[in-house]
Amino acid sequence: MGDAAAWLTRLTAWLEEFEPAFGHRAQRGGLRRYVEGVLSDSRRKSMEAMWARLRDPGSYQALQYFITEADWNAEAVWRRLRAAIPAREGILVLDGTGFPKQGRASVGVGRQYSGTLGKIGNCQVAVTAALWTGVQAWLVGARLYLPATWLTPAQRARGKIPATVVFQEKWRLALTLLRQVRASGITVTAVVADAEFGDCTAVRRMLHTIDVPYALGVSSHLTVFVGTPHPQPPRPRTDRGRPPSRPQLARGVTPISIRDLAAQTAARHWRTVSWRNGTHAPWRARFWACRVTPAHDWRSRRVAPTIWLLCQRDLGTTPETKAYFVHLPATASLKAVVRLAHHRWAIEQQYAELKDELGLDHFEGRSFHGWQRHVVLTAIAYAFIQRERQRRRRLDLTFPQARAVITDILTAHYFLTHRRHLNMLLKLAEIPLRT
Secondary structure, eight states: OHHHHHHHHHHHHHHHTTGGGSOSHHHHHHHHHHHHHHHSOOSSOOHHHHHHHOSSOOOHHHHHHHHHTSSOOHHHHHHHHHHHSSOOEEEEEEEEEEEEOSSSOSTTOEEEEETTTTEEEEEEEEEEEEEEOSSOEEEEEEEEOOOGGGGSHHHHHHHTOOTTOOOOOHHHHHHHHHHHHHHTTOEEEEEEEOHHHHTOHHHHHHHHHTTOOEEEEEOTTOEEEESOOOOBOOOOOSSSSOOOOSOBOOTTOOOEEHHHHHHTSOGGGOEEEEEOOTTSOOEEEEEEEEEEEESGGGGGTOOOOOEEEEEEEOSSSSOOEEEEEEEOOTTOOHHHHHHHHTSGGGGHHHHHIIIIITOTTOOOOOOHHHHHHHHHHHHHHHHHHHHHHHHHTOTTOOHHHHHHHHHHHHHHHHHHHOHHHHHHHHHHHHSOOOO
């Protein structure tokens, strides 16, 4: 009982850090109930299913109103969460994650590519930011991607999308999250993401501007210059007309696709490297890396910064080739380049917890505000579990174990605050049962 009381005290203190973002007592009660519902043993984290598992539920309409209509700002809660998490430094993992849906009523839903599905399907897509410390992940931001088809007057009314919300590509949403995380005082030591963001020149350019190392997946059709190309002054014209003013590359210097460059690299240059994702067993694959300059900027006669191209081939009879652009010093070892590129996969299990155990993708409401609020409250619940794991120095604390303790806490708290029900149970326990 003492341990349960301590858990309850810490959960209450954790939620109190967010109360200033809520206007009055009813909203603070909604915060407590919703987080309790997310942490409950409800298999499906729809609002009705969670409400049915609450120990002190209040009315269902009140909980629904808290999520869909009440006057509180999800962005203000995100700011408090980023300020409250104990991890203040780490690698920022940017990801576009899909929330599969059956119907077409959920805000932002449509037929679009989902990494969760691995194909085009009917889903919502969110851009998320997670801080990875090398040991734990913390969800520090999420933005719902709204296709242009959802920004018509009819669809705005349907999804209750404010007029201030305009179309933004996923890479713009990702850069917004990056700026918000850095503005919160968290030190971003590197950024990792898949090819959805790595193929975007604007993302790479921004990361160079703020001088943050990165490892970004890229598509094999992208072209690069091997090494650093050195522009030369324009060659003088021999005929009449305006003399050329744009710099030129030396004869024979041409870009090559990543696919072709990897294919023509001899097998002896590929090395087997092992790496570990968190506490998982080590993985092994064959890698080759060289210094390259992405060629896209040369279309406007600018030379992009020289970076590492890392190519990976799985060990097997039909190896798949993957590629990454990695911004680390030229003196970095191959193992260091590989390690940074694979930090992204280290949080897959923890993302699975957010979805499978906490219902990050279970929200069934149809409004834009409702989706935002569900996600930030889920992040608050997840951060509490991560704090408990950190405090107990038990990173292997499973979610069912944590949920069992929390369920016991909330049950005990309910009976302590509802003495009449407790006395009724005690009297029932005195009744002899037939054998």
